[in-house]
Amino acid sequence: MSSQPQPSASDALIQIRGLSTVLNGKTIFAGVDLDIPRGGITAIMGPSGTGKTTLIRHITGQLAPDAGEIIVDGKNVARIGREALFALREKIGYLFQNSALLTDFSVFENVAFPLRQHLRLPEELVRNIVLTKLQAVGLRGAADLMPNELSGGMIRRVALARAIVRDPMLIIYDEPFVGLDPIALNQILKLIRTLNQTLGITSILVAHELAAVSKVADQIYLLAGGKIAAHGSPEELGRGETPWTKQFFTGEADGPVPFHYPAPDYATQLGLA
Amino acid sequence: MSAVRNSPSNQSPSRFAEGIAQVGACGIFLFRILAAIPRSFGHFKETVRQIWFVGAMSLTIIMTCGLFVGMVLGLQLYYVLSIFGGTAALGTVVSLSLYRELGPVVTALLFAGRAGTSITAEIGLMRATDQIDAMEMMAVDPLAYVVAPRFIAGIIAMPLLACIFNALGIFGAHLVGVNWLGLDNGTFWSNMTSSVDVWKDVINGVWKSVAFGAVCTLIATFQGYTTAPTSEGVAYATTRTVVFSAIATLALDFVMTAFLM
Numbered sequence: 001m002s003s004q005p006q007p008s009a010s011d012a013l014i015q016i017r018g019l020s021t022v023l024n025g026k027t028i029f030a031g032v033d034l035d036i037p038r039g040g041i042t043a044i045m046g047p048s049g050t051g052k053t054t055l056i057r058h059i060t061g062q063l064a065p066d067a068g069e070i071i072v073d074g075k076n077v078a079r080i081g082r083e084a085l086f087a088l089r090e091k092i093g094y095l096f097q098n099s100a101l102l103t104d105f106s107v108f109e110n111v112a113f114p115l116r117q118h119l120r121l122p123e124e125l126v127r128n129i130v131l132t133k134l135q136a137v138g139l140r141g142a143a144d145l146m147p148n149e150l151s152g153g154m155i156r157r158v159a160l161a162r163a164i165v166r167d168p169m170l171i172i173y174d175e176p177f178v179g180l181d182p183i184a185l186n187q188i189l190k191l192i193r194t195l196n197q198t199l200g201i202t203s204i205l206v207a208h209e210l211a212a213v214s215k216v217a218d219q220i221y222l223l224a225g226g227k228i229a230a231h232g233s234p235e236e237l238g239r240g241e242t243p244w245t246k247q248f249f250t251g252e253a254d255g256p257v258p259f260h261y262p263a264p265d266y267a268t269q270l271g272l273a
Numbered sequence: 274m275s276a277v278r279n280s281p282s283n284q285s286p287s288r289f290a291e292g293i294a295q296v297g298a299c300g301i302f303l304f305r306i307l308a309a310i311p312r313s314f315g316h317f318k319e320t321v322r323q324i325w326f327v328g329a330m331s332l333t334i335i336m337t338c339g340l341f342v343g344m345v346l347g348l349q350l351y352y353v354l355s356i357f358g359g360t361a362a363l364g365t366v367v368s369l370s371l372y373r374e375l376g377p378v379v380t381a382l383l384f385a386g387r388a389g390t391s392i393t394a395e396i397g398l399m400r401a402t403d404q405i406d407a408m409e410m411m412a413v414d415p416l417a418y419v420v421a422p423r424f425i426a427g428i429i430a431m432p433l434l435a436c437i438f439n440a441l442g443i444f445g446a447h448l449v450g451v452n453w454l455g456l457d458n459g460t461f462w463s464n465m466t467s468s469v470d471v472w473k474d475v476i477n478g479v480w481k482s483v484a485f486g487a488v489c490t491l492i493a494t495f496q497g498y499t500t501a502p503t504s505e506g507v508a509y510a511t512t513r514t515v516v517f518s519a520i521a522t523l524a525l526d527f528v529m530t531a532f533l534m
Contacts, residue, residue: 060410086412100407103398114411117418162411 013038013202019068028054030226041196041203043213046223047257052206061085093163093171099155101147108143111161133161152179170202177209192216302495306424313421320422327388328430334387339438343445351454364465367446372478376439378526381485385518389493392423393514396497397507420494427490432482477533489518
């Protein structure tokens with residue numbers, strides 16, 4: 001297990017060097033270096049509020065860092081123009097934490113949305129592609145339903161179908177397992193693995209579920225305290241050889257990651273001292 | 274909280290500065306919309322859908338209010354004109370009031386309450402539920418897909434709604450003046466047609482409507498687009514849309530009237 005990524009990995013789709021971010025006066029990242037290898041499944045894990053989603057927002061160019069470089073497919077996303085950024089995003093599938101389906105559109109139209117916006121395909125082809133993706137997530141029969149008619153797990157699966165509809169080079173899954181029943185969870189895991197193995201799609205997985213992540217991830221980055229606290233394969237991190245991994249993977253309240261948000265003395269605040 | 278922090282002298286500068294910053298941000302937002310309009314031509318269907326939504330769906334309230342405003346005008350002006358023996362001028366006075374001022378202004382106020390609030394709430398909820406971010410992540414420009422079609426729809430729909438408001442207003446005044454109070458039908462129409470100038474009165478009113486449509490829709494889209502992504506944020510943004518649209522409409526009306534008279 002190593003606490004730092006292998007520098008200048010030539011096969012890395014994403015290279016992050018010296019990333020520093022301060023949001024609302026709070027230091028989120030302080031000199032983070034990280035590599036996401038092409039064609040692999042990389043999990044980003046860490047306690048809540050450590051900046052996992054912020055890291056994703058940096059990678060997708062939604063948020064500019066205060067310092068450091070984020071190179072995605074050879075392009076520094078913080079410095080490229082809007083056109084180039086949108087061209088890059090066309091090659092990225094993003095599964096939002098809350099799915100972010102377009103509520104006025106049916107399931108079918110949600111999945112077809114990226115195709116209709118960017119490609120002038122015959123309607124028959126659009127229909128076939130959308131139904132193929134919906135079949136992959138087990139929701140071909142729900143094509144005509146509206147998002148408000150779906151359960152939380154189904155919404156997530158529709159969002160996944162939309163994220164993969166253009167067969168992107170990179171898929172980012174932000175908390176993909178939340179709200180899924182065991183059957184759907186297993187199918188989504190299979191789908192993530194299949195997309196990775198058959199199409200060679202690079203995947204970034206932001207999740208808390210170590211058991212699920214261990215089944216598919218090639219490597220895990222553990223974020224904590226604004227840095228990479230640990231980095232390695234699921235097996236390596238699962239052994240809990242450092243205080244960070246030990247606390248995170250055993251779920252103990254005591255350790256380097258404080259369970260309690262900084263607060264004044266408890267007894268003083270209650271007026272007992 | 275201390276008295277010092279509550280004192281107006283301590284709060285006014287920041288609120289004033291915040292207000293100026295908001296106006297500036299809204300101005301920048303307008304330029305971003307104008308820049309996005311050429312890109313929105315690819316979303317023609319969405320623009321048509323928005324014209325239907327802000328225009329056709331507002332017809333009931335516009336027509337109903339236009340009718341009643343015209344009826345009230347007919348009653349009040351008939352009473353005032355009868356004092357001077359000038360009831361024959363009822364059609365003229367009602368139509369000039371509607372074409373020049375009441376039609377565009379009241380339509381804009383109703384538009385802000387009906388269509389403006391729904392635009393703000395819709396875009397605000399899209400922001401709160403990450404739909405705007407999702408579009409950006411799918412390389413779809415939300416300004417071109419969401420904002421510009423609504424902006425165009427507001428500019429197109431407002432003058433049409435104002436014309437319908439005017440027509441129903443005149444019809445309402447005719448109902449009261451001619452059918453109820455017994456004014457001569459020919460006098461009502463002939464005095465109106467001979468006194469109303471198409472360019473000076475009707476078209477100037479249309480220009481006002483176009484400007485009010487742009488301002489009200491700009492405020493509605495800006496408030497929705499920049500809302501805090503919470504239910505309270507959307508509620509505040511919706512309220513601000515109505516308040517700011519009303520103030521902007523009345524202030525702009527004064528400026529335009531001064532220039533167009």
